[in-house]
Amino acid sequence: MEKTKIWDARKTRLCIDIVRTIRKFSTCCKLKVGALLITEEFNIVSFGYNGTPKGTFNCHDVKTIEQHYSWDEIHAEVNCMGKASNQEHATVLLVTNKPCIACTQSIIANKDRLKISEVWYLEEFEDTRYENNQEILFKSVDIKFRKIGDKNGRD
Ligand SMILES: [Zn+2]
Numbered sequence: 001m002e003k004t005k006i007w008d009a010r011k012t013r014l015c016i017d018i019v020r021t022i023r024k025f026s027t028c029c030k031l032k033v034g035a036l037l038i039t040e041e042f043n044i045v046s047f048g049y050n051g052t053p054k055g056t057f058n059c060h061d062v063k064t065i066e067q068h069y070s071w072d073e074i075h076a077e078v079n080c081m082g083k084a085s086n087q088e089h090a091t092v093l094l095v096t097n098k099p100c101i102a103c104t105q106s107i108i109a110n111k112d113r114l115k116i117s118e119v120w121y122l123e124e125f126e127d128t129r130y131e132n133n134q135e136i137l138f139k140s141v142d143i144k145f146r147k148i149g150d151k152n153g154r155d
Pocket residue numbers: 027028029030031059060063068072073
């Protein structure tokens with residue numbers, strides 16, 4: 001696995017701003033999530049946000065928070081990776097929220113194809129299905145996993 005170059009603070013800041021803008025496109029009534037896949041040369045490969053499949057109803061038109069399930073939508077990470085072409089050099093996946101277990105598994109499944117070497121997130125997301133053990137799964141396949149920004153997800 002290639003080592004990802006350490007970006008300067010300005011580049012990281014720009015990526016955070018971009019992924020926070022992307023999340024605004026989500027039509028989820030409960031949680032808007034954005035994902036951004038970037039190469040170590042700081043080129044954007046792909047982006048995604050959580051939403052129902054194209055042609056079906058938008059979450060915020062038919063659901064309330066009380067009726068909501070986490071599997072109502074395709075998650076941002078899966079939409080982002082699905083649109084991305086195969087990569088030759090190391091990439092970083094930046095997500096506004098900590099990936100759920102299903103997305104963690106999808107990221108690992110796409111790791112070789114997309115050369116994902118690191119996963120960064122800004123805000124916590126509690127996934128109780130697997131005791132919130134995303135760290136263990138990522139570590140087992142040598143993907144660096146870390147929260148960036150301060151403890152409130154602001155920076
Ligand atoms: Zn939703």
